[in-house]
Amino acid sequence: MSDATIPAQAEGGAVIPKPRAAHGTQDAADAAGGGTVATATLVPEVPVAAGTPGASVDPGVPPTESRLTGFGRGLARWVAALAGAIAIFTVLLLVKGANPASVYADVWTSTFTNQPSIEQIFVKAAPLLLGALAVVVPARAGLVNVGGEGQIVMGAVAAGGIGISLGDRLGGGLVMILMIVASMAAGAAWAGLAAVLRLTVGINEAVSTLLMNYIALDLLLYLIYSPWKDPHGTGQPTTAELADTAKLPYLGTTAVHVGFVFALIATAVVWVLLRYTTWGFRLRVIGGNPEAARRAGLPVALLLLSAMAVGGALAGLGGMVHYAGVEYKLRTGITTNFGYIAFLASWLARHNPVSVVVAALALAAITVAGDSLQIDSGLPAASVNILMGLVLIAVLGWTTRRKSEGKAR
Amino acid sequence: MSSLAVDVLAGAVGGGTAIMYAGLGETISERAGVINLGTEGSMLGGALAAYAATATSGSPWVGVLAGMGAGAALAAVHAVLVVARKANQFASGLTVMFFALGLTSLFGAAYVGRQIHALDPWKVPGLGSIPWVGPILFDHDPLTYLSFAVGPLVWWLLYKSRVGLLIRTAGEHSEVLLVHGYSTNLVRYVSVIAGGGLCGLGGAQLSIAYSNAWFENMTVGRGFIAVALVIFATWNPLRVMAGSYLFGAALALSPALQARGYGINQFALDAIPFVVTILVLAVLGRRTLLAAPDELRRVFETRAA
Numbered sequence: 001m002s003d004a005t006i007p008a009q010a011e012g013g014a015v016i017p018k019p020r021a022a023h024g025t026q027d028a029a030d031a032a033g034g035g036t037v038a039t040a041t042l043v044p045e046v047p048v049a050a051g052t053p054g055a056s057v058d059p060g061v062p063p064t065e066s067r068l069t070g071f072g073r074g075l076a077r078w079v080a081a082l083a084g085a086i087a088i089f090t091v092l093l094l095v096k097g098a099n100p101a102s103v104y105a106d107v108w109t110s111t112f113t114n115q116p117s118i119e120q121i122f123v124k125a126a127p128l129l130l131g132a133l134a135v136v137v138p139a140r141a142g143l144v145n146v147g148g149e150g151q152i153v154m155g156a157v158a159a160g161g162i163g164i165s166l167g168d169r170l171g172g173g174l175v176m177i178l179m180i181v182a183s184m185a186a187g188a189a190w191a192g193l194a195a196v197l198r199l200t201v202g203i204n205e206a207v208s209t210l211l212m213n214y215i216a217l218d219l220l221l222y223l224i225y226s227p228w229k230d231p232h233g234t235g236q237p238t239t240a241e242l243a244d245t246a247k248l249p250y251l252g253t254t255a256v257h258v259g260f261v262f263a264l265i266a267t268a269v270v271w272v273l274l275r276y277t278t279w280g281f282r283l284r285v286i287g288g289n290p291e292a293a294r295r296a297g298l299p300v301a302l303l304l305l306s307a308m309a310v311g312g313a314l315a316g317l318g319g320m321v322h323y324a325g326v327e328y329k330l331r332t333g334i335t336t337n338f339g340y341i342a343f344l345a346s347w348l349a350r351h352n353p354v355s356v357v358v359a360a361l362a363l364a365a366i367t368v369a370g371d372s373l374q375i376d377s378g379l380p381a382a383s384v385n386i387l388m389g390l391v392l393i394a395v396l397g398w399t400t401r402r403k404s405e406g407k408a409r
Numbered sequence: 410m411s412s413l414a415v416d417v418l419a420g421a422v423g424g425g426t427a428i429m430y431a432g433l434g435e436t437i438s439e440r441a442g443v444i445n446l447g448t449e450g451s452m453l454g455g456a457l458a459a460y461a462a463t464a465t466s467g468s469p470w471v472g473v474l475a476g477m478g479a480g481a482a483l484a485a486v487h488a489v490l491v492v493a494r495k496a497n498q499f500a501s502g503l504t505v506m507f508f509a510l511g512l513t514s515l516f517g518a519a520y521v522g523r524q525i526h527a528l529d530p531w532k533v534p535g536l537g538s539i540p541w542v543g544p545i546l547f548d549h550d551p552l553t554y555l556s557f558a559v560g561p562l563v564w565w566l567l568y569k570s571r572v573g574l575l576i577r578t579a580g581e582h583s584e585v586l587l588v589h590g591y592s593t594n595l596v597r598y599v600s601v602i603a604g605g606g607l608c609g610l611g612g613a614q615l616s617i618a619y620s621n622a623w624f625e626n627m628t629v630g631r632g633f634i635a636v637a638l639v640i641f642a643t644w645n646p647l648r649v650m651a652g653s654y655l656f657g658a659a660l661a662l663s664p665a666l667q668a669r670g671y672g673i674n675q676f677a678l679d680a681i682p683f684v685v686t687i688l689v690l691a692v693l694g695r696r697t698l699l700a701a702p703d704e705l706r707r708v709f710e711t712r713a714a
Contacts, residue, residue, distance in 0.1 A: 207636065207637055210636075211633070218683075222680075226674055227676075
């Protein structure tokens with residue numbers, strides 16, 4: 001396969017040799033930006049940046065004297081961005097005729113002041129975190145995985161298949177392990193297919209993963225509407241319920257299932273893999289400059305494929321924990337856009353595997369708040385997508401210093 | 410059997426129109442070097458705005474304008490993020506999609522199930538009575554007829570007009586614009602926003618002409634299909650027209666078969682448009698990528714931080 005990919009990569013690299021070189025240095029700075037040493041790395045660039053026209057456009061690019069003021073400024077940008085998002089959401093609520101003060105008060109009370117809701121945040125954060133890691137790992141190699149939704153669905157389908165066929169025949173622990181393996185394999189295969197399409201026939205992975213989301217969803221619907229339909233079920237078609245022994249156990253006396261722990265473990269593993277292993281280093285090299293990576297003799301095709309597959313496996317696991325930890329049945333709308341929200345969580349965290357935990361919890365909280373919104377204020381639950389969108393718009397547009405003056409034309 | 414073919418093809422034209430408008434809009438945007446995954450959002454916004462404006466004003470043509478305006482406004486958010494703030498184009502587009510999904514859920518709840526005075530199909534006298542051709546091409550809503558003209562118009566705009574030259578230059582070699590004293594950013598703003606307007610028109614066709622209804626997330630992926638369609642049409646508006654009918658046919662197949670009592674699982678058929686897109690992209694392979702505007706290819710191939 002690597003033979004087949006070389007022309008493609010050469011073709012891409014040969015087109016724009018000059019920007020690539022500039023891009024490499026930018027990316028090195030950017031990659032460092034994920035860690036705490038960001039300002040130290042960026043300092044030498046500052047005189048250059050100040051002299052370019054772009055710097056005058058953005059008043060927020062002063063010379064950085066110390067890490068502390070840099071951090072303070074970053075924090076101020078975040079606070080301002082979030083405040084702006086909430087302000088616009090408030091205006092929209094007013095336009096809708098709702099009383100923002102009472103909406104916020106109700107949502108706050110029913111989301112953050114009672115234990116079941118707080119537990120719900122952790123329950124929802126588990127698949128979100130895993131789905132976000134599925135974006136983080138390929139992003140390290142410069143790939144855009146928009147297919148978290150489909151990979152989560154495939155993971156849930158694989159786990160469901162095991163659960164339905166073997167759930168009450170084997171021991172609970174064994175079924176759980178089989179479900180984990182099957183879901184990760186299914187997610188990896190689904191994402192890997194997108195990587196193969198990119199490497200062999202040159203379909204951009206952002207487009208193929210997006211399309212494959214819908215195929216996965218149709219597969220799920222197909223299964224629950226006919227072959228896997230619970231014959232004893234009433235109303236909306238679902239699969240039969242997972243055997244009790246195969247359900248993921250709860251943490252202590254809470255309603256939070258062990259899937260959240262899986263997600264945290266996965267985060268730690270991803271962090272170590274990306275930071276301390278050769279594999280992680282090589283992915284970063286490819287993400288920075290694929291041409292240089294290939295000339296250095298790295299197996300680019302294999303690395304890209306593995307990055308996507310690992311990401312897909314994590315998303316697949318996300319589907320499994322949601323199925324075996326919460327839903328117990330495959331049903332329509334089992335994922336409720338988890339994959340897309342996870343994609344945004346990864347961008348919110350700038351693809352940093354540690355910040356992603358915070359981002360996933362924050363977006364999970366917004367999702368739970370959406371349910372409160374529906375119950376307390378009678379507004380559609382999907383309305384919180386406005387808030388999510390506004391937060392992301394603010395974060396994407398207004399929380400980074402614009403360092404890409406070289407590219408800005 | 411022949412009536413099945415006519416049904417599917419007529420459905421292809423009527424149902425493909427929304428995708429065509431969105432695809433044409435996306436073509437303009439991508440020709441200027443900006444990929445917009447927010448097409449889905451612009452379509453949703455356009456669909457609701459058109460429906461609400463029609464319900465309020467009583468005139469579907471006011472609705473059409475409102476739909477275009479809403480689509481353009483949502484695309485403007487993407488344009489600001491991508492052009493002025495240099496945000497990642499994929500992330501920004503999806504963000505706009507979510508924003509639009511939320512907005513239309515919040516403001517659309519009041520319009521679910523509401524009756525409107527919609528754009529009814531109008532059979533062209535004479536032409537509409539031709540066997541086969543009549544029902545397929547000449548028994549549709551006005552926005553479908555309009556699309557017959559808009560496709561070639563976009564082609565003319567891009568390839569034969571001065572504005573089109575500027576748009577394509579922004580997508581191929583933006584530094585040339587700079588040398589000649591034009592603002593690349595301005596060209597991209599205009600292209601993305603105009604493209605969003607066409608997406609909104611597509612949404613309007615969907616809600617006030619094709620299905621005569623509004624419900625949450627009613628576009629179900631048509632905007633994303635449009636994005637893929639533009640790629641496999643190699644950024645050519647006329648091929649976008651042809652491709653959108655292909656998708657329309659795939660979407661029309663399942664209801665047409667079910668209406669005839671074939672016991673086919675609907676969801677297997679629903680997957681067809683997406684499978685077909687991937688297959689076509691795979692068959693066309695690298696040729697599509699070579700046809701891409703240069704600056705767009707950069708978006709695809711390098712990591713935009």
